[in-house]
């Protein structure tokens with residue numbers, strides 16, 4: 001019994017310090033890696049796709065050693081992986097575990113879909129109101145056009 005619990009703990013705490021992004025939809029693991037720029041950092045990054053999940057059927061997971069994400073990065077994760085859970089590990093122990101939330105407003109991290117939008121022509125940071133958190137629809141503060149999940153481009 002105790003061994004079983006320990007093994008489960010080890011699965012999650014396999015890194016000494018860092019962040020585990022759990023419950024990522026398998027199809028968006030590589031997108032999360034890309035928007036967080038994890039392919040070009042020196043930290044150790046471990047990831048898996050199509051892992052068994054009782055909750056989701058299959059899921060993806062990313063573990064980043066010695067990295068703790070800022071609010072703006074967590075917002076990016078929420079936009080592509082709204083089901084994700086963030087687990088903060090310190091000294092092999094889980095110190096924080098929280099779901100990500102799609103924010104009410106999105107600033108700077110997404111490009112406006114409208115080619116004529118002022119944000120695509122001048123050095124003005126983008127700003128959106130999230131009008132549909134489930135389908136992920138963002139209304140531009142400047143041109144009021146809707147940027148949706150399918151035509152969303154991230155500014156890295």
Ligand SMILES: [Zn+2]
Nearest residue numbers: 112117140143
């Ligand atoms: Zn716009």
